[in-house]
Amino acid sequence: QVQLVESGGGLVQPGGSLTLSCVASGIFFERYAMGWYRQAPGKERELVALIERGGDTTYTDSVKGRFTLSRDNAKKTVYLQMNSLKPEDTAVYYCNAHRPAASLDYWGQGTQVTVSS
Numbered sequence: 001q002v003q004l005v006e007s008g009g010g011l012v013q014p015g016g017s018l019t020l021s022c023v024a025s026g027i028f029f030e031r032y033a034m035g036w037y038r039q040a041p042g043k044e045r046e047l048v049a050l051i052e053r054g055g056d057t058t059y060t061d062s063v064k065g066r067f068t069l070s071r072d073n074a075k076k077t078v079y080l081q082m083n084s085l086k087p088e089d090t091a092v093y094y095c096n097a098h099r100p101a102a103s104l105d106y107w108g109q110g111t112q113v114t115v116s117s
Helices: none
Strands: 003-007 010-012 018-025 033-039 046-051 057-059 067-072 077-082 091-099 104-107 111-115
Touching: 003 091, 018 033, 018 091, 018 111, 033 067, 033 077, 046 067, 046 077, 057 067
Parallel strands: 010 111
Antiparallel strands: 003 018, 018 077, 033 046, 033 091, 046 057, 067 077, 091 104, 091 111
């Protein structure tokens, strides 16, 4: 069974930091591109950061310089280090595993991040 399990969300003050983790099981992790998406109330789900199998990363403009995406293939885990958090970062964050050639796409259950004073 394929599972993506996210953790690390919570309540943080503006300017604070959080690290999200996503642990994958049931897949050849190294063959998948891994991404973090987020969805705020009343808004569409958006891509936050993407890391390719080879390690290249892409970030949405609003988080560049503040968020860092990394992966540990041995642990089948992807991390999203979030610094200098802003209230507009508040959303449910979802982990995604994608293998285009096989038309495979998996999602985690989501973890809530709330940035507020």
